[in-house]
Amino acid sequence: MRNDGDSLMVIIPAYNEEASVGEVVRSVRRVLPAAPVVVVDDGSADGTAQAARDAGAELLRLPHHLGLGGAVQTGYRFAFEQGYRFVVRVDSDGQHNPADIPRLLDKLRADSFDMVTGSRFLEENGYPVQWLRRLGGRIFSWVLYPILGMRITDPTSGFAAVNRRALEVFSRSFPLEYPEIETLAVLQRKALRFCEVPVKMFPRRAGRSTIGSLQAIYYMFRVLLGVLVNVLKYERRFHAGRRG
Amino acid sequence: MERVRVVAAVFSLLLVAQIVRSVRREHIRVEYSMAWLGAAALLLLLCISDTAMGAVERLIGVGDAAVVLMAVAGLLFLFTFFRYSIVVSSLKDHNIQLAQKVGLLEWEIERLKKLLGGEKDAK
Numbered sequence: 001m002r003n004d005g006d007s008l009m010v011i012i013p014a015y016n017e018e019a020s021v022g023e024v025v026r027s028v029r030r031v032l033p034a035a036p037v038v039v040v041d042d043g044s045a046d047g048t049a050q051a052a053r054d055a056g057a058e059l060l061r062l063p064h065h066l067g068l069g070g071a072v073q074t075g076y077r078f079a080f081e082q083g084y085r086f087v088v089r090v091d092s093d094g095q096h097n098p099a100d101i102p103r104l105l106d107k108l109r110a111d112s113f114d115m116v117t118g119s120r121f122l123e124e125n126g127y128p129v130q131w132l133r134r135l136g137g138r139i140f141s142w143v144l145y146p147i148l149g150m151r152i153t154d155p156t157s158g159f160a161a162v163n164r165r166a167l168e169v170f171s172r173s174f175p176l177e178y179p180e181i182e183t184l185a186v187l188q189r190k191a192l193r194f195c196e197v198p199v200k201m202f203p204r205r206a207g208r209s210t211i212g213s214l215q216a217i218y219y220m221f222r223v224l225l226g227v228l229v230n231v232l233k234y235e236r237r238f239h240a241g242r243r244g
Numbered sequence: 245m246e247r248v249r250v251v252a253a254v255f256s257l258l259l260v261a262q263i264v265r266s267v268r269r270e271h272i273r274v275e276y277s278m279a280w281l282g283a284a285a286l287l288l289l290l291c292i293s294d295t296a297m298g299a300v301e302r303l304i305g306v307g308d309a310a311v312v313l314m315a316v317a318g319l320l321f322l323f324t325f326f327r328y329s330i331v332v333s334s335l336k337d338h339n340i341q342l343a344q345k346v347g348l349l350e351w352e353i354e355r356l357k358k359l360l361g362g363e364k365d366a367k
Contacts, residue, residue, distance in 0.1 A: 040347070060347045066340055074344045081348070176340065 008035045008105070009084045011075030012057070013068060014092035018046040021092045025055035028090060031098040038078060039092070042071035048092075066176070073174035080164070080171040088161045096159040100199040104161035107197050114166040114192035115183075118159035118199030119152075136220060140181055143224060147231055148188050152196065155181045159199060166192055181223045185230035248310040252317075253291035259284040279327055283320040290316060 010028050014021045021039060028037050039052035043065035053059050060074055072089060079087045088104060090096045100118055107116045121137070133156075140155045158180050162170065169190050175182035187194050263280045266272040272280075289296050290313060300312050 058351070060351050062343050062347045064343060066343055070340050070344065073340075074347055077344060078348055078351070 007084045008032065008086045008088065009075075009079045009082070010035050010037045010088045010090055010101070011072070011079065012037065012039045012052075012090050012092045013042060013071035013075065014039050014044065014048050014052065015042040015065065015068075015071070016044045016046050016048060017092040018044070018048045018051050020094045021048055022051040022055040024090065024092055024094050024096075024098075025052055025057045028098045028101070029056055031101055038075055040071045040075045040078075042066055042068070069174055069176040069179035072179060073170060076162075076167055076174065077171040080167045084167070085164045086161060087167055089158065091158055095201050095203065097200050097202065100159070100197075101161070103197050103199065104159070107195065108161045108163055111195070112193070113163075113195050115160055115162045115187055115194040117154070117157050117161075117180075117194065117196050118201075119154035119157055119196040120199060120201040121153040122196055122198035132216060136216065139220070140223070143227065144181070144184060147227065148184060150195075152184065154196065155184065157196075157199075157201075159201070166194075175226055178219055178223050178226075182226040182230060185227045189230050189233055246309050248313060249291040249297075252313050253288055256284045256288040256291065260288075276328075276331070279324045283317075283324060286320065287313065287317060 010032060012021065012024060012028070017024075025037050025039065028035075037057045038060060039048075039057040040060045041049045041052065041062065043062050049059055049061055060078060062071065062074060066074075075089070076087060086105060086108065088101050090098060090101070096118065104116045104118060107113060137154065137156060141152055144152050144155060160180075160183075166187065169186065169192065170183070173186065175186070184194065260281060263272065263277050263284070267274055267277045290300060291297075297309060297312060300316065301307055301309075304312065304315060306312055306315070
């Protein structure tokens with residue numbers, strides 16, 4: 001693996017995604033042939049690891065299931081320890097379009113943001129979303145607006161590019177469950193900059209979403225509590241230093 | 245002695261016996277048995293000592309031994325559960341760090357194996 005000054009790594013957290021992870025790896029490699037693609041196998045019980053390896057990915061195998069946040073953080077820790085400057089996270093279910101990665105990276109590099117996320121709602125692209133999920137997204141947007149000082153159109157996207165500064169923060173501290181929204185609160189707390197760019201997303205290639213209807217309610221309260229905790233952790237000295 | 249205090253005293257003694265048995269069998273570590281033993285001892289003290297029971301009754305403003313025992317037991321269990329929530333959270337954090345470290349080290353071992361295999365082939 002290379003880790004020169006402008007190095008980029010793509011991480012793909014995967015849990016029981018045997019049917020889709022191989023094609024996701026191949027499509028990322030078609031767009032970014034020089035970037036290492038690392039699949040973090042979060043204790044899968046199926047052939048996810050083999051499918052990823054066959055498709056040409058580097059493989060980090062966790063000894064047991066940690067959850068999405070634990071898997072993503074493993075990828076961030078790995079990239080940080082290996083000296084990478086930029087990391088893009090792509091989901092293993094095929095919903096994210098690798099063709100949009102350059103758009104995320106351009107924004108990250110050109111406008112000195114620390115994290116850029118892909119939003120499926122910034123521009124209308126016909127992505128089918130359940131009404132419950134859309135309502136949840138709106139509630140999170142309202143809650144996050146006064147905290148972040150900006151409107152986030154797709155807080156649960158998960159399609160994100162980060163630079164080394166954000167990588168350092170995330171490799172030390174990263175939410176374990178449903179990390180996408182809490183991640184924004186973590187960045188805000190650390191006075192790091194982030195924004196969204198419009199992307200196209202697809203329905204998942206195979207398998208089922210990890211969040212069911214009842215879990216969605218738990219998800220809402222769990223995430224709101226996590227955001228609140230991050231607000232209470234507000235690091236006054238850090239913000240004062242950054243402003244000065 | 246009121247009947248409820250006798251029942252609570254018996255329950256406390258049974259709790260102590262069960263905790264000691266679990267510690268002997270190494271189902272519970274000694275340091276994690278302390279909170280349960282402390283709770284059982286306090287309940288036992290309230291059951292057998294009129295002075296202790298009277299002091300707590302005056303402290304919380306209740307004149308009924310059954311209510312005092314319930315209140316004290318409830319508070320003790322809340323405290324114990326809170327303490328173990330902290331312990332479990334800490335263990336989970338350590339567990340995540342260890343699992344991540346295992347994943348990263350396995351990758352490093354695979355990389356070194358490939359490197360050594362390549363060197364052997366070259367020789």
